[in-house]
Amino acid sequence: MFFPSSAVVALVDTPVTWSMRKHLAHLSDEALVALVARGDDSALAELYDRVGRVAYGLAFRVLRDDRLAEDAVQDAFLAVWRTAAAFRAERAKVSTWILTLVHRRAVDVVRREERRRAEPLDDTTRVAATSESAEDAAWLGFERDRVKEALRQLPDAQREAIELAYYGGYSQSELAERLGLPLGTIKSRMFAGLARLRELLDDGAEEGSWTLNFTN
Amino acid sequence: MDAELHELSAGFALDALEPEQRDAFERHLAGCPECQEELASFWEVAGALAVAADSAAPSPELRDRILADARGEKQTVVSLDSGRRVSPGLAAVTAVAAAVAIGLGIYAVSLNNDLDSTRLALSAQGSAAALLADSSATSVALQSGTGRLVVGDGGAAVLVLNDLPAAPSGKTYQAWIVDGEMSVSAGTFTSTNDQAVVPIPQAVPDGAVVAVTIEQSGGASSPTLPPLAASEPV
Numbered sequence: 001m002f003f004p005s006s007a008v009v010a011l012v013d014t015p016v017t018w019s020m021r022k023h024l025a026h027l028s029d030e031a032l033v034a035l036v037a038r039g040d041d042s043a044l045a046e047l048y049d050r051v052g053r054v055a056y057g058l059a060f061r062v063l064r065d066d067r068l069a070e071d072a073v074q075d076a077f078l079a080v081w082r083t084a085a086a087f088r089a090e091r092a093k094v095s096t097w098i099l100t101l102v103h104r105r106a107v108d109v110v111r112r113e114e115r116r117r118a119e120p121l122d123d124t125t126r127v128a129a130t131s132e133s134a135e136d137a138a139w140l141g142f143e144r145d146r147v148k149e150a151l152r153q154l155p156d157a158q159r160e161a162i163e164l165a166y167y168g169g170y171s172q173s174e175l176a177e178r179l180g181l182p183l184g185t186i187k188s189r190m191f192a193g194l195a196r197l198r199e200l201l202d203d204g205a206e207e208g209s210w211t212l213n214f215t216n
Numbered sequence: 217m218d219a220e221l222h223e224l225s226a227g228f229a230l231d232a233l234e235p236e237q238r239d240a241f242e243r244h245l246a247g248c249p250e251c252q253e254e255l256a257s258f259w260e261v262a263g264a265l266a267v268a269a270d271s272a273a274p275s276p277e278l279r280d281r282i283l284a285d286a287r288g289e290k291q292t293v294v295s296l297d298s299g300r301r302v303s304p305g306l307a308a309v310t311a312v313a314a315a316v317a318i319g320l321g322i323y324a325v326s327l328n329n330d331l332d333s334t335r336l337a338l339s340a341q342g343s344a345a346a347l348l349a350d351s352s353a354t355s356v357a358l359q360s361g362t363g364r365l366v367v368g369d370g371g372a373a374v375l376v377l378n379d380l381p382a383a384p385s386g387k388t389y390q391a392w393i394v395d396g397e398m399s400v401s402a403g404t405f406t407s408t409n410d411q412a413v414v415p416i417p418q419a420v421p422d423g424a425v426v427a428v429t430i431e432q433s434g435g436a437s438s439p440t441l442p443p444l445a446a447s448e449p450v
């Protein structure tokens with residue numbers, strides 16, 4: 001449906017009031033992206049409020065530096081702002097798209113700067129002071145535990161390949177060299193591990209907290 | 217299906233491929249519905265891994281910086297690089313953003329399972345992605361319709377339309393370059409999920425407008441109805 005441009009301008013120029021934020025809170029992620037594509041920065045803010053925390057945790061895990069992690073998140077959200085109109089929502093979640101952008105950005109930086117080589121690779125999760133709601137914190141904590149439990153159930157070799165790649169930013173070739181294994185072995189482990197992890201998460205999603213259904 | 221290429225879907229989803237393999241997989245992906253399906257679900261798994269990555273929180277200022285950046289670009293006619301501080305690698309991440317969006321969009325064009333039309337659509341979307349990610353391109357507002365026209369060097373242009381429902385059966389959308397009294401067809405196109413990204417095949421001259429009409433399937437030689445959408449003059 002087409003709106004007269006004046007209506008669009010009116011929508012975009014509406015001041016961000018509390019009631020509007022409240023209104024946005026009821027929109028789906030996809031609807032927010034459509035608003036972002038029209039230049040609605042309050043929709044971008046709402047997307048950040050939904051995904052920014054996880055995005056930062058991901059960037060920080062890969063980069064191990066708060067300044068670099070914030071830069072990666074900032075670049076990714078600006079890319080969302082600029083390219084929202086090109087996003088196709090039918091088969092992927094908005095959060096997945098944003099996290100993919102953040103991860104690629106973080107991995108680019110880490111490979112260029114050789115930053116993470118000396119870092120410990122085990123889980124060094126730290127608890128940070130935050131202003132998030134208790135409800136959000138509880139959901140995130142629950143999801144985090146569930147995913148960690150699924151990771152624990154993977155065979156060690158598969159878990160190692162996935163964690164070094166996704167959290168450490170190592171490429172398959174780098175991993176083959178580091179672990180002294182043929183490249184083909186690394187590829188197979190990564191594939192088998194990710195497929196197994198998908199099953200484990202799927203099984204655990206019966207309660208509906210994590211869903212592989214694409215939103216809407 | 218090439219089993220070895222198929223296996224790369226995991227490395228691709230984890231951003232663990234070397235550039236050559238990433239390119240090889242992307243080319244393969246265009247014609248492989250199984251890999252598209254696999255990649256979509258692996259991306260979801262990667263999203264779950266992201267949730268478990270770290271509980272560290274960003275500073276409250278990060279949100280303000282992101283919004284300030286976005287507002288700095290919010291004008292009706294805006295150069296995508298209008299003098300703002302561009303962080304190193306931003307152009308690269310913007311290109312990635314477009315590529316990821318297009319990558320996810322592969323589903324839209326592969327539904328008909330027709331390889332040639334899929335490749336054609338992908339290559340058109342690929343050039344659209346390159347232009348959308350070009351920091352020297354200019355974004356021109358629409359005077360009617362929602363979306364924008366992005367114009368690069370030499371008049372290369374991509375029309376991005378939102379809120380455009382699929383054309384009724386027997387009808388098609390057609391883009392036009394309107395220069396003074398002259399209307400030249402810029403081809404027909406479809407809308408998927410109420411959105412269309414339309415690469416304009418000819419250069420758009422200075423002062424011309426890009427417009428869209430709805431026409432009988434196959435398109436018309438000149439517009440038969442008033443435009444549904446039109447850009448401001450380029």
